Amino acid sequence: DTAVSQTPKYLVTQMGNDKSIKCEQNLGHDTMYWYKQDSKKFLKIMFSYNNKELIINETVPNRFSPKSPDKAHLNLHINSLELGDSAVYFCASSQDSNIQYFGAGTRLSVL
Amino acid sequence: AQSVTQPDIHITVSEGASLELRCNYSYGATPYLFWYVQSPGQGLQLLLKYFSGDTLVQGIKGFEAEFKRSQSSFNLRKPSVHWSDAAEYFCAVGAGGGSYIPTFGRGTSLIVHP
Numbered sequence: 444d445t446a447v448s449q450t451p452k453y454l455v456t457q458m459g460n461d462k463s464i465k466c467e468q469n470l471g472h473d474t475m476y477w478y479k480q481d482s483k484k485f486l487k488i489m490f491s492y493n494n495k496e497l498i499i500n501e502t503v504p505n506r507f508s509p510k511s512p513d514k515a516h517l518n519l520h521i522n523s524l525e526l527g528d529s530a531v532y533f534c535a536s537s538q539d540s541n542i543q544y545f546g547a548g549t550r551l552s553v554l
Numbered sequence: 555a556q557s558v559t560q561p562d563i564h565i566t567v568s569e570g571a572s573l574e575l576r577c578n579y580s581y582g583a584t585p586y587l588f589w590y591v592q593s594p595g596q597g598l599q600l601l602l603k604y605f606s607g608d609t610l611v612q613g614i615k616g617f618e619a620e621f622k623r624s625q626s627s628f629n630l631r632k633p634s635v636h637w638s639d640a641a642e643y644f645c646a647v648g649a650g651g652g653s654y655i656p657t658f659g660r661g662t663s664l665i666v667h668p
Binding site for chain 1 (some may be wrong): 555584588590592595596597598599603622639644648649654655656658660661663
């Protein structure tokens with residue numbers, strides 16, 4: 444059983460399109476995150492949700508909108524995709540120990 | 555503000571040689587410290603963590619790290635590297651509390667020569 448699963452693994456799309464990435468965790472954790480990893484492997488936090496409520500929203504364009512239907516799911520919707528959005532997006536979850544459990548990532552390529 | 559510095563972008567070692575990856579942090583209180591490994595095409599996986607107690611911590615895959623408060627360091631070591639250890643390694647600093655966001659270093663890419 445995969446603890447944190449995200450779909451799709453690869454996403455290739457044209458500029459201007461709208462796309463979503465889904466994330467689910469079966470660890471019973473209260474907190475979920477979205478990270479963006481650029482081509483130089485730098486990992487940047489985008490959003491954090493605790494029990495379905497947004498607690499961290501770093502400087503991210505408002506084209507990015509997270510949605511948490513329940514505490515096991517945190518989806519990422521991206522409107523009007525741009526070339527600079529190409530990256531690997533990671534979902535993660537954690538509980539009290541602050542250890543992050545990561546999904547395998549979604550590689551987004553915007554053409 | 556907390557920060558993490560991994561001064562080496564790339565490290566190249568021969569298989570069987572020893573390894574040390576450097577990590578320096580800046581944090582106002584006693585930090586929670588982590589090392590994660592990212593294999594190609596995969597997400598990050600926790601190697602080991604330090605919260606308190608013994609400053610030498612053991613992790614998975616034969617890795618260990620030592621917390622040195624006086625040097626603000628948490629270097630990762632392995633006595634004998636295997637080809638499968640080739641990956642990206644991230645040091646991170648955090649604090650207690652489930653919703654606290656850890657700060658990650660920029661990563662060190664480990665290359666292993668046969």
